[in-house]
Amino acid sequence: MNILIAVIAGYVLLAIGIFTIIHFACKKSKKAVWGLIPLVTGGLILFIVTLMSIGQFLETSKNLLPSFKKEIDHVSGCNFTGDDSSFLKLNEDGTFIWYKYKEEQELTDDYASGNYFIYIGDHAIDFIxxxxxxxxxxxxxQIEMLKIAEVDISDYYCLVLRDVTGNIDGNHDDIVSHVQYYGFYCEGDCLALINMENGTYTYMTKEE
Known part of the structure; x- marks a missing residue:
């Protein structure tokens, strides 16, 4: 209500200022400058009201946005050994190498490499x-799935592998453009991953 009154007052002062300037200007009177007072005052009021309205809009928009708490990332920059004997290295620079066999960590062996992205909790839900x-x-x-699995949302992960290339059976080539996994970080520093395209399951243990 106060803002509405201020807006009306601002426009009234603008109108008075413009009318005063035009009226005395037509008479070639120096009193025309008097019109600058209500003109400037009205403009200043409208400017302040505009700033207040923008501030209220931004505050309201902020409150409407979902609040994401900062999740702890237990996965990025870590190494994992899979129950299928594979070995996943998630480097801190956002690149990864996934060897088919842990004991054969050479680029001449079967592996896949590329870039990875991690989404956790609410971010994982929204990404998927x-x-x-x-x-x-x-x-x-997804929330229902977490309830059934009795997993806290902070332990819910989405691992995205992009620009994937590799060496499979001696053939170095692009394997796929990207692969998405969802999974859970479990007690004992374990990561359960499910391939979202084919449903294959991998259980991995973090290496020290």
Whole structure:
């Protein structure tokens, strides 16, 4: 209500200022400068009201946005050994190498490499829902899955592998453009990963 009154007052002062300037200017009177007082005052009032309105809008928008708490990342920059004898190295620079066999960590052996991205908790849910719509896995479905699995949302992960190339059976080539996994970080520094394209499951243990 106060803002509305201020807006009306601002426009009234602008109108008075403009009318005063035009009226005395037509008479070629120096009193025309008097019109600058209400003109400037009205303009200043409208400017302040505009700033206040923008501030209120930004504050309201901020409150409407989902609040994401900062999740602890237990995965980035770590190494994991899979129950299938594979070995996953997630480097701190955002690159990865996934060897088919842990004991054969040479680039001449079977491996895949590329870049990786980690999404945790609410970020993982939103990424899967909005960036992977073909999976038809919305927030409610994911929350229900977490409840059934008795997993806290802070332990919910989405691992995205991109620009994947590798050496498989002696053939060095692009394998796929990207692969997405969702999974859970479990007690004992373990990571359960499920390939979202083919449903294959990998259970991995963090290396010290």
């Amino acid at each position: 829902e909005y960036k992977l719509p073909h999976l038809k896995c919305n927030r409610n479905l």
